[in-house]
Amino acid sequence: MSATTVLDWGLGFAQGMLVLAMALAAWRMLRGPRAQDRILGLDTLYLNGMLAVVVHGMRTGSGLYFEAALILGMIGFTATVALAKFLMQGEVIQ
Amino acid sequence: MRRLLPYPILSACLASTWLLLNAPLSPGNVLLALSIGLTVPTVMLALRPQAVRVHAPGTLARLAVIVLYDMVRSNIDVARIILGLRRGERRTGFVTIPLDLREPFGIAILSIILTGTPGTLWVQYDSNTGCLLIHVLDYTDGEEWVRRVKDRYERPLMQIFAP
Amino acid sequence: MNSTELPVWAAWLVVVFAIVGAGFSLTGAFGLIRLRTFYERVHAPTLGATLGMALILMSSMLLLSLIEGRLVLRDALIGVFLTVTTPVTLLLLARAAAQRDRHEGNPDAPPDV
Numbered sequence: 001m002s003a004t005t006v007l008d009w010g011l012g013f014a015q016g017m018l019v020l021a022m023a024l025a026a027w028r029m030l031r032g033p034r035a036q037d038r039i040l041g042l043d044t045l046y047l048n049g050m051l052a053v054v055v056h057g058m059r060t061g062s063g064l065y066f067e068a069a070l071i072l073g074m075i076g077f078t079a080t081v082a083l084a085k086f087l088m089q090g091e092v093i094q
Numbered sequence: 095m096r097r098l099l100p101y102p103i104l105s106a107c108l109a110s111t112w113l114l115l116n117a118p119l120s121p122g123n124v125l126l127a128l129s130i131g132l133t134v135p136t137v138m139l140a141l142r143p144q145a146v147r148v149h150a151p152g153t154l155a156r157l158a159v160i161v162l163y164d165m166v167r168s169n170i171d172v173a174r175i176i177l178g179l180r181r182g183e184r185r186t187g188f189v190t191i192p193l194d195l196r197e198p199f200g201i202a203i204l205s206i207i208l209t210g211t212p213g214t215l216w217v218q219y220d221s222n223t224g225c226l227l228i229h230v231l232d233y234t235d236g237e238e239w240v241r242r243v244k245d246r247y248e249r250p251l252m253q254i255f256a257p
Numbered sequence: 258m259n260s261t262e263l264p265v266w267a268a269w270l271v272v273v274f275a276i277v278g279a280g281f282s283l284t285g286a287f288g289l290i291r292l293r294t295f296y297e298r299v300h301a302p303t304l305g306a307t308l309g310m311a312l313i314l315m316s317s318m319l320l321l322s323l324i325e326g327r328l329v330l331r332d333a334l335i336g337v338f339l340t341v342t343t344p345v346t347l348l349l350l351a352r353a354a355a356q357r358d359r360h361e362g363n364p365d366a367p368p369d370v
Contacts (some may be wrong), residue, residue: 003268007320010272014279014313021279021286021305028289028298036354037293043346044289044302047339048282051305051313054332055275058317061324070335077342084349088356114331169281169308172300176288186297188367209344212303215296216344217351217367227367229351232302 011059018052040084046076101138103146105131146199150253157250164211164246172212172231187233188217191226191240195248197255207247214239263323271320276350281305294365295354299347310347312337 002080022045029041057065099105109131116123148154174180195201201219208214208228215229230239281304288301314332321329358366 001266003263004268006265006272007263007267010268011275014272014275017276017279017283021283024286024326029261034295034354034357036282036350036357037298039350040295040299040302041289043350044286044305046287047302047310050335051279051282051310054313054335055279058271058275058320066331066335070338071334073338077346080346081349084346084353087277087353088349091364111334114334118327163306169304172288172304173281173284176284176291177300177302178291186294190368205344205348206340209303209347210307210340212300212307215299215351216348217355229296229299229367231297 008059011055015052015055015059018048021048022052035087037076039080039087042083043076044082046072046079048078099132101135101146103148104135104138108134146255148254149256150250153250153253157247157254160246160250161207168211168213175231183232184231186229186231187204189228189230189233189239191228191243193219193224193226193248194244195252195255196224197252199253200255204243204247204251206242212235214243267319267323269322271316272361274312274316274319278309278316281309281312285309294352296365296367299351299354303343303347304341 025041025044025048025074027041029038029045032038050069053069053072057063075076109127112127112130115117116126116222167231171180175184193201193204195204205216205219208216213231215231216226218227219225228239228243233239267343283306285301285306288304289298292298292301314336317327317332321332355367
């Protein structure tokens with residue numbers, strides 16, 4: 001087996017696992033039961049999505065996906081913090 | 095020296111971040127990184143952040159090794175719990191830890207350590223009483239957790255960030 | 258050098274790192290489904306945010322370094338960023354949940370500090 005085949009199949013498999021993880025997180029986000037569970041699901045969805053983007057960048061060999069992953073990580077952080085703050089006080093800006 | 099480099103650690107972090115983002119090491123990039131490391135912290139002076147002082151670098155290195163080891167081990171432990179590979183009954187619970195550590199940086203690093211090792215979750219910290227409430231996924235004995243956090247993490251952190 | 262000239266053992270190393278890391282992340286997401294109470298579930302995603310993330314980023318850095326023939330440490334920035342932000346999100350979330358549970362007087366609410 002050549003190196004390209006190994007990389008293609010192996011990284012594709014890892015990507016599939018991360019997509020499955022995203023699906024599980026989305027399930028938790030849709031099912032709840034409470035608001036904090038949904039936020040936790042969204043945070044996990046962001047995290048695994050970011051990792052999937054990193055692996056996709058490895059498969060294509062393009063450096064652009066690094067920036068995408070970094071931005072996804074930042075947006076995920078901001079979103080979760082804002083939502084948790086909303087949960088705590090009922091308002092984000094105060 | 096203090097006028098030129100008010101926050102040496104911040105300067106070093108900024109310069110190395112710039113170099114990491116613009117990967118191939120060229121003279122131009124190094125020059126830019128140096129200028130950012132020198133100028134941005136002086137802008138930060140307006141915000142008056144508290145300067146970090148690291149007292150025991152050796153203790154810091156030892157703590158880093160301990161935390162890395164604990165991170166890998168607790169990751170495997172939690173994965174076993176989730177996959178149901180762990181035998182016996184498992185209980186979860188809240189543990190209250192009275193902290194002696196009061197340095198804000200030390201407490202911030204302790205929160206990173208406790209989050210970075212799965213199985214422990216930082217729930218609440220009261221800065222008036224110094225009490226920390228954590229949730230433990232594998233709760234065997236509350237006293238043992240208090241001792242573990244205090245001996246393994248809090249004591250080195252107090253040495254590193256001693257005023 | 259592109260990936261066709263990569264030695265096979267290096268490709269296997271990269272793939273093993275990536276798959277083990279993805280496995281930890283998947284286990285964490287699975288814990289989100291499997292664990293019963295909220296406070297147990299908050300522990301699960303940290304698997305992906307610590308070892309899963311570290312292994313995948315190590316694999317990415319290894320691959321890029323081998324392909325470009327120099328040390329590429331750019332991805333470590335994502336790791337640093339995640340390590341610093343995860344505690345903030347989880348502790349805010351846990352505190353919000355604790356406050357709600359205490360307010361409603363749920364039996365599994367955390368004790369007062």
